[in-house]
Amino acid sequence: MPVDDRDLALLLHARTADFQDVSVQATVTFRVVDPAVAAGRIDFSIDPEHGRWRGTPLDQVAGLLTESAQQHAVDLVAGAELTTVLAGGVRPIRAAIAEGLAADGRLSETGIAVIGVRVVAVRPEPEVEKALRTPTREQVQQDADRATYERRAMAVERERAIGQNELQTQIELARREEELVSQRGANARRQAEEAAAAGEIATDAEARRTERLATADAEATRAAGVAQGEAEAARVAAYADLSEAVLLGLAVKELAGNLPRIESLVLTPDLLAPVLAKLGAAKPVEGGAA
Numbered sequence: 001m002p003v004d005d006r007d008l009a010l011l012l013h014a015r016t017a018d019f020q021d022v023s024v025q026a027t028v029t030f031r032v033v034d035p036a037v038a039a040g041r042i043d044f045s046i047d048p049e050h051g052r053w054r055g056t057p058l059d060q061v062a063g064l065l066t067e068s069a070q071q072h073a074v075d076l077v078a079g080a081e082l083t084t085v086l087a088g089g090v091r092p093i094r095a096a097i098a099e100g101l102a103a104d105g106r107l108s109e110t111g112i113a114v115i116g117v118r119v120v121a122v123r124p125e126p127e128v129e130k131a132l133r134t135p136t137r138e139q140v141q142q143d144a145d146r147a148t149y150e151r152r153a154m155a156v157e158r159e160r161a162i163g164q165n166e167l168q169t170q171i172e173l174a175r176r177e178e179e180l181v182s183q184r185g186a187n188a189r190r191q192a193e194e195a196a197a198a199g200e201i202a203t204d205a206e207a208r209r210t211e212r213l214a215t216a217d218a219e220a221t222r223a224a225g226v227a228q229g230e231a232e233a234a235r236v237a238a239y240a241d242l243s244e245a246v247l248l249g250l251a252v253k254e255l256a257g258n259l260p261r262i263e264s265l266v267l268t269p270d271l272l273a274p275v276l277a278k279l280g281a282a283k284p285v286e287g288g289a290a
Contacts, residue, residue: 001035001044001057005115008062012070014077016085020128024073024093025120028065028101034111041110061112068107069117072100082124086132090119245279 012024032038043055076096077085085093098117101107107114123129 001032001039003032003035005029005031006058008065010066010069012066012073014070014074016077016080016082018081020082021125022077022082022085023121023123024077025123026069026073026094026097027118027120028069028097029115029117030061030065030112031115032111033113037109037111061110064106064110064112065101065114068101068104069097072096075100082128083132085122086124090122093122094119248278 006029008028008030010024010026010028012026014022014024016022038044042057042060043053044057045054046052047054073093073096076093080088094117097119098114101114101117124132
């Protein structure tokens with residue numbers, strides 16, 4: 001007789017309140033806690049010739065556990081609709097099977113104790129499951145489409161905002177450029193006005209300087225003319241009392257000083273006779289000099 005823990009895989013079938021078939025996949029762990037009681041209820045005898053059980057005691061235990069678990073699972077599932085059972089998950093079914101097996105008197109009278117219950121899955125028929133998945137799948141698809149549309153709308157809104165910001169930036173740059181051009185024009189105009197004023201001042205100064213220079217030159221020229229005139233007058237006054245012959249001699253001297261160099265000069269009697277005649281006819285100078 002085995003006294004270790006044994007696992008029993010169960011596939012239970014039940015029908016919900018709305019007449020939908022449900023499959024429950026579970027595992028029950030049990031143990032023979034009272035071998036004497038178990039031997040009195042279940043045939044664990046062994047054939048001495050072959051060393052094997054004469055019957056199928058573990059199959060009997062499995063049938064007992066399966067029937068009990070099936071009953072408690074059906075009681076729970078039959079009282080609720082399919083959507084409620086699926087929404088509740090495995091926890092209510094596991095609790096119902098575990099409590100039902102723990103309270104089953106036949107198991108304790110057989111010397112068998114349930115160690116644990118595990119429910120792996122609760123599933124409807126494939127067609128029903130597909131039909132139930134369709135709304136959820138469509139809802140998920142709608143949510144995905146809505147998220148996609150919202151993402152695209154957000155992207156479009158961001159692009160619009162970026163474009164608007166770029167336009168505002170261009171407008172601001174154009175406005176600043178206009179201000180810069182205006183400022184440059186004002187600066188150029190101010191520079192031109194200042195240059196014109198400086199040129200006018202320079203022109204006035206140059207005109208006054210030229211006028212002063214011209215006035216000075218005129219005064220100098222006038223003074224030089226006056227001095228030259230006075231000198232010439234003095235010179236003429238000095239020549240006023242000289243005789244004609246003396247003046248003629250001075251003129252000849254002056255002419256000789258201004259003539260080009262003469263290498264040789266030939267004087268004929270025809271040239272000297274009139275001059276000598278005039279010199280001889282000149283009246284004597286005061287003091288006895290001729």
